[in-house]
Amino acid sequence: MGDTVQQFFAVKAKIAAAEQEADRKAGAVTLVAVSKTFEAADIQPVIEAGQRVFGENRVQEAQGKWPALKQAFADIELHLIGPLQSNKAKEAVALFDVIETVDRDKIAAELAKEIARQGRAPKLYVQVNTGSEPQKAGIEPRDAVAFIAHCRDVHGLAIEGLMCIPPAEENPGPHFALLEKLGREAGVEKLSMGMSGDYETAIAFGATSVRVGSAIFGSR
Ligand SMILES: *Cc1c(COP(=O)(O)O)cnc(C)c1O
Numbered sequence: 257m258g259d260t261v262q263q264f265f266a267v268k269a270k271i272a273a274a275e276q277e278a279d280r281k282a283g284a285v286t287l288v289a290v291s292k293t294f295e296a297a298d299i300q301p302v303i304e305a306g307q308r309v310f311g312e313n314r315v316q317e318a319q320g321k322w323p324a325l326k327q328a329f330a331d332i333e334l335h336l337i338g339p340l341q342s343n344k345a346k347e348a349v350a351l352f353d354v355i356e357t358v359d360r361d362k363i364a365a366e367l368a369k370e371i372a373r374q375g376r377a378p379k380l381y382v383q384v385n386t387g388s389e390p391q392k393a394g395i396e397p398r399d400a401v402a403f404i405a406h407c408r409d410v411h412g413l414a415i416e417g418l419m420c421i422p423p424a425e426e427n428p429g430p431h432f433a434l435l436e437k438l439g440r441e442a443g444v445e446k447l448s449m450g451m452s453g454d455y456e457t458a459i460a461f462g463a464t465s466v467r468v469g470s471a472i473f474g475s476r
Pocket of ligand 1: 292313337338358413421451452453468469470471
């Protein structure tokens with residue numbers, strides 16, 4: 257068994273242990289294996305080991321490797337976890353099954369247009385900038401609940417989840433707690449939070465999916 261597959265199974269085991277520790281149901285947390293910068297040859301063994309849910313942060317990079325993998329493995333679920341430019345909405349709607357980074361009106365409008373045009377509707381999450389970092393994508397926490405209602409009422413978009421990336425230098429717990437609270441206020445059930453360094457913490461705070469890259473595929 258290669259290193260990557262071994263690391264994949266180790267992460268799966270840690271997720272299961274963290275679910276149990278947090279009194280969550282077994283299987284409550286979905287692993288999104290983040291394969292950005294890695295090639296199809298690195299990804300395929302993880303698919304063959306049973307993983308089906310993957311995350312990429314660039315539309316163009318994903319277009320280069322995922323159409324063939326999706327052809328070969330029909331039940332792949334691909335998540336866009338990086339910022340979406342409105343001129344890439346068409347490609348994103350065509351390729352991704354979940355878009356986790358809806359964070360402004362212009363993107364919501366473009367996605368609504370493409371979903372209607374293509375007749376293909378990826379699930380949508382809103383990214384929240386829980387640390388209000390100026391350089392980071394995401395809607396401000398105080399605007400999140402209204403933005404979700406705006407997506408529904410103005411654009412006809414159902415938002416199914418929230419996503420956050422806590423500031424790198426901070427204790428992530430309060431950020432995960434904030435996302436969970438906003439999810440409750442907005443009536444949104446999915447919470448995408450936790451990466452290689454903090455996914456067990458995120459599971460304790462109610463994550464329904466964790467986005468793990470380097471702990472599986474190695475450093476980038
Ligand atoms: C790269 C990335 C991840 C995975 O990060 P690791 O620390 O390698 O697990 C998770 N979420 C987003 C949004 C990313 O861009």
